Amino acid sequence: MNREFDEKLAQTHTDDLLSMAADIRDHYWGRKVTYSRKVFVPLTNMCRDTCGYCTFVKHPSDPAARIMTPEQVLAQAQKGARQGCKELLFSLGEKPELRYEAAKKSLAWLGYERMTDYLVDMCALVLEETPLLPHVNAGTLSEEEIDQLKPVSASMGMMLETVSRRLGREGMPHHACPDKTPTQRLRTLERTGAKNVPFTTGLLIGIGETWEERIEALHAINAAHRKHRHIQEVIIQNFQRKPDIAMALHPEPPLEDMLRTIAAARIILDPEISLQAPPNLHQRHIAYLEAGINDWGGISPVTIDFINPQHEWPEIRTLAESCASAGFDLVERLTVYPRFIEERSAYLDSGLTRRIRSMAGQDGLARDQILEAAE
Numbered sequence: 001m002n003r004e005f006d007e008k009l010a011q012t013h014t015d016d017l018l019s020m021a022a023d024i025r026d027h028y029w030g031r032k033v034t035y036s037r038k039v040f041v042p043l044t045n046m047c048r049d050t051c052g053y054c055t056f057v058k059h060p061s062d063p064a065a066r067i068m069t070p071e072q073v074l075a076q077a078q079k080g081a082r083q084g085c086k087e088l089l090f091s092l093g094e095k096p097e098l099r100y101e102a103a104k105k106s107l108a109w110l111g112y113e114r115m116t117d118y119l120v121d122m123c124a125l126v127l128e129e130t131p132l133l134p135h136v137n138a139g140t141l142s143e144e145e146i147d148q149l150k151p152v153s154a155s156m157g158m159m160l161e162t163v164s165r166r167l168g169r170e171g172m173p174h175h176a177c178p179d180k181t182p183t184q185r186l187r188t189l190e191r192t193g194a195k196n197v198p199f200t201t202g203l204l205i206g207i208g209e210t211w212e213e214r215i216e217a218l219h220a221i222n223a224a225h226r227k228h229r230h231i232q233e234v235i236i237q238n239f240q241r242k243p244d245i246a247m248a249l250h251p252e253p254p255l256e257d258m259l260r261t262i263a264a265a266r267i268i269l270d271p272e273i274s275l276q277a278p279p280n281l282h283q284r285h286i287a288y289l290e291a292g293i294n295d296w297g298g299i300s301p302v303t304i305d306f307i308n309p310q311h312e313w314p315e316i317r318t319l320a321e322s323c324a325s326a327g328f329d330l331v332e333r334l335t336v337y338p339r340f341i342e343e344r345s346a347y348l349d350s351g352l353t354r355r356i357r358s359m360a361g362q363d364g365l366a367r368d369q370i371l372e373a374a375e
């Protein structure tokens with residue numbers, strides 16, 4: 001892709017852009033749209049960053065700040081397993097122990113010095129005590145951390161969000177957020193690729209980035225993928241305004257902007273990369289299908305979306321009906337996509353291969369398809 005192509009893309013009429021993207025999706029992914037039935041475990045809501053749009057993070061002085069104990073992790077995991085979940089998503093703030101004494105003390109009380117070490121043990125606990133597959137969303141990772149996490153997690157993820165350095169300036173959403181410098185995040189994309197980790201990443205839309213910066217971010221993801229073929233999915237997520245954030249007055253991106261960005265992503269990215277947009281962050285999410293998505297991401301029958309707690313997940317059966325009306329079948333996948341399972345390649349840790357393969361059907365999607373809501 002070149003500059004001329006990018007300029008043409010920006011000028012293409014929305015209907016044509018959507019139609020090009022939908023054709024690519026239909027050709028590669030067909031009319032199946034997937035989701036992952038998962039349980040969310042917010043291991044800690046403390047973080048050394050302070051992104052202007054984040055409602056998940058809690059300062060250690062906040063009574064709601066916490067690190068979940070192993071008992072709490074297990075209780076949540078077992079609840080998810082009882083409801084037919086197959087994936088457990090660990091989401092957590094970035095290395096709070098490096099910034100806050102209180103976080104360091106809470107971690108020490110649990111017997112750990114580094115959050116990553118605790119996360120590794122919690123993944124192992126989940127694997128030992130439940131049938132779930134852990135997926136970890138722990139932000140930027142060093143090579144050593146990836147090596148520690150790979151044997152205990154089926155897949156990993158980190159939103160690239162943006163490649164805009166501008167957004168790190170004073171008054172901007174990533175100001176004073178050491179883990180949000182694009183160089184750090186691109187390094188994690190590269191490192192996980194070199195270590196063959198099935199990886200999820202994505203863009204956060206509407207936080208002040210320009211169209212050109214979005215396109216640049218998509219090319220950066222694609223370049224990492226072309227080198228390592230490890231990007232299993234890209235999420236296009238829309239910024240949500242909330243009363244308790246620094247960006248409380250910042251406008252949310254309009255639907256057309258989301259649709260154009262999703263379509264551009266489908267056109268730019270290698271077609272084998274799954275394209276996802278969350279169904280709970282826009283009432284008219286079904287329109288995303290017209291822009292080329294093939295996946296809705298994680299939907300939980302047992303836990304809320306801790307990142308956007310005011311937005312409920314759709315009922316899985318209701319979503320299936322909406323998809324059917326739009327001409328798509330909703331099917332359940334695992335946290336690892338079929339391409340990584342089929343190849344029996346280095347992307348799966350040998351200790352997890354048997355479990356993952358036993359949970360997959362012939363098509364690499366979830367063997368036991370569940371469309372029911374929680375009991």
Ligand code: SF4
Binds near residue numbers: 047050057093139179
């Ligand atoms: S968005 Fe992530 S990195 Fe930023 S403050 Fe929230 S938890 Fe931390």
